[in-house]
Amino acid sequence: MEQILAACGSKQRRVAMFSATHTPRLAQWSRRHLRGLINITVGHRNAATNLVDQELLFCGNESGKLVAFRQLVQQGLKPPVLVFVQSKDRAKQLFKELIYDGINVDVIHADRTQLQRDNVVRSFRVGRIWVLICTELMGRGIDFRGVNLVINYDFPPSAIAYIHRIGRAGRAGQKGRAITFFTQDDVANLRSIASVMQQSGCAVPEYMLQLRQNPNKRKKLLTKAPRRDNISTRLEKRPDKRKLEAADEVMKADKTKPTDSIKNAKNNKNRRTQNLEQNKEKHDHKADSKNNKKRKKKNLVNKNNKKVVKT
Numbered sequence: 001m002e003q004i005l006a007a008c009g010s011k012q013r014r015v016a017m018f019s020a021t022h023t024p025r026l027a028q029w030s031r032r033h034l035r036g037l038i039n040i041t042v043g044h045r046n047a048a049t050n051l052v053d054q055e056l057l058f059c060g061n062e063s064g065k066l067v068a069f070r071q072l073v074q075q076g077l078k079p080p081v082l083v084f085v086q087s088k089d090r091a092k093q094l095f096k097e098l099i100y101d102g103i104n105v106d107v108i109h110a111d112r113t114q115l116q117r118d119n120v121v122r123s124f125r126v127g128r129i130w131v132l133i134c135t136e137l138m139g140r141g142i143d144f145r146g147v148n149l150v151i152n153y154d155f156p157p158s159a160i161a162y163i164h165r166i167g168r169a170g171r172a173g174q175k176g177r178a179i180t181f182f183t184q185d186d187v188a189n190l191r192s193i194a195s196v197m198q199q200s201g202c203a204v205p206e207y208m209l210q211l212r213q214n215p216n217k218r219k220k221l222l223t224k225a226p227r228r229d230n231i232s233t234r235l236e237k238r239p240d241k242r243k244l245e246a247a248d249e250v251m252k253a254d255k256t257k258p259t260d261s262i263k264n265a266k267n268n269k270n271r272r273t274q275n276l277e278q279n280k281e282k283h284d285h286k287a288d289s290k291n292n293k294k295r296k297k298k299n300l301v302n303k304n305n306k307k308v309v310k311t
Contacts, residue, residue, distance in 0.1 A: 001029065002033070005033060015034060017030070048162070048163050048166055048167070048196050048197070048199075048200040049167065049200065050200045050201050051170035051173070051174065051176060052150075052166050052169050052170035052175075052176045052178050052200070053175070053176070053177045053178070053202070054166065054177075054178045054180070054197045054200065054202045055177075055178070055179045055180065055202075056180050056182060056190075056193070056194070056197070056204075056208075057179055057180065057181050057182070058182060058183070059181045059182070060183060060184075061183055061184075061229070062183065062228055062231065064183070065153060065231075066097060066231060066232075066233065068181060069083075069098075069151070069153065069181075070101065072151070072179070073101065073103060077130070077131070077149065078148045078149060079104075079127070079130035079131065079148065079149075080124060080127070080129075080131075080132070080144065080146065080147050080148060080149075081130060081131045081132070081148065081149045081150075081151065082132055082134065082144070082147055082150045082151070082165075082168050082169075083131060083132065083133045083134070083151045083153050084134060084135070084136070084150070084151070084152050084153060084154065084156070084165050085134075085135060085153050085154045085231075086136075086154040086157070086225045086228070087135060087225060088109035088110050088111055088135055090153075090228070090230075090231055091108075091109045091133050091134065091135055092107065092109070093230055093231035093232065094107075094133050094153065094231045095107040095133050097231060097232070098133075103131055104128075104129060104131065105129070105130070105131040105132070105133065106120050106123065106124070106132055106133070107120075107132070107133040107134070108120045108121070108132065108133070108134045108135075108137070109134070109135055109137070110135070120132070124144065125144065125145075133153075136161065143171070144171075145171060145172065146171075146174065147168045147169045147171070148169065148177065149169065149176070149178070149179070150165060150166050150168055150169045150176070150177070150178040150179075151178075151179050151180075151181070152165060152166075152178070152179070152180040152181060153181055154181070154225075154228070155180065155181070155182050155183075155186035155189060155193075156180070156189070156193065157189070157225065158189070158192070159193060159195070159196050162180070162193050162196060163196060165178075166178035180193065185226050185228070186226075187211065188213070190208055190211055191208060191210075191211040191213055192213075194209055194211075195209065
C-alpha cells in the first residue's frame with residue numbers, strides 16, 4: 001500500500017480507499033499516511049452484506065464434507081461457484097475428486113504459473129468454468145461479478161477472512177448464497193462466524209452464540225491451519241491424536257547428540273552380549289545338572305546290580 005501511495009505522485013492527490021473490513025492495523029496505517037482522513041461506514045463495521053444468504057452445515061468429519069458437497073451437486077448448483085479450502089494441497093485433492101464426478105471444475109493455487117492462473121480466472125469470468133477451487137489468495141482483491149454461491153469447504157481462520165470470502169457473492173446489488181462446512185475441529189472459531197451471520201440478519205442457533213471462546217486456540221488458528229484428514233473417497237484411519245502427542249513429547253525429551261546415540265548403541269550392544277552370555281551359562285548349568293543326575297542314577301543302578309550278583 002505504501003508503494004502504491006508513493007507512486008500516486010502529487011501531494012495534492014485525493015485518495016479513496018474501500019474495504020469490506022476495517023482492522024486496527026488498517027486504521028493505524030491510515031492515520032499515519034493520510035491527511036484529513038474521513039471515515040465513512042456503510043452498515044455495521046466488520047459485518048457481512050445482508051444480500052448473501054448464509055448457512056452453516058455440520059458435516060461430522062472430513063469425509064462428510066465430500067458427501068455434503070456431492071449432495072449439493074445432485075440438488076443442482078447454480079454457477080458460478082467459488083470453493084475455498086485452507087491450503088494448496090487440499091485444493092489439489094478436492095480437484096482430483098471432483099474432476100471425475102463430471103463437474104466443470106478447475107483449481108487455482110500458488111503452484112500454478114501466473115499464465116495458468118490468468119487463464120483460469122478468465123475462463124471462470126466468461127463461464128467456461130462453473131466451479132473454481134481456490135485458497136485464501138482469491139478471498140481478497142479479485143473481483144468476480146455474478147458469483148451465485150460461495151462454499152467454505154474448510155472453515156475460515158477468522159471472522160475477517162469469512163467476510164472477505166463470502167463477499168465474492170452478493171455484489172452490485174445481486175443476491176448470493178454462502179455455505180460453510182464445519183466439523184468438531186472448528187468449534188473454536190464457530191462463535192465468531194455465528195456472530196457475523198447474526199449481525200447481517202441470518203438465523204443462527206442460540207447455542208452457537210453461547211459457546212465459550214478460547215483466545216489462545218483462536219490465535220493459533222490464525223497462524224497455523226488445523227491438521228485435517230486428506231480429501232479422498234478412500235476411507236483412511238485417522239491417527240490417534242493422543243498417541244501422536246505422546247510421540248512428540250518423547251521426541252522432544254530424547255534430543256540426544258550423535259555421539260550420545262553412538263554410545264547408547266554400543267551400550268545396548270554390550271548389554272545384549274552380556275545377556276546372551278548369561279543365558280548360555282544358565283543353559284550350561286542346567287545341562288550339567290541333568291548330566292550329574294543321570295550319572296548318579298547310573299552309578300546307583302550299577303551298585304544294585306553288583307549286590308544282586310554277590311548274593
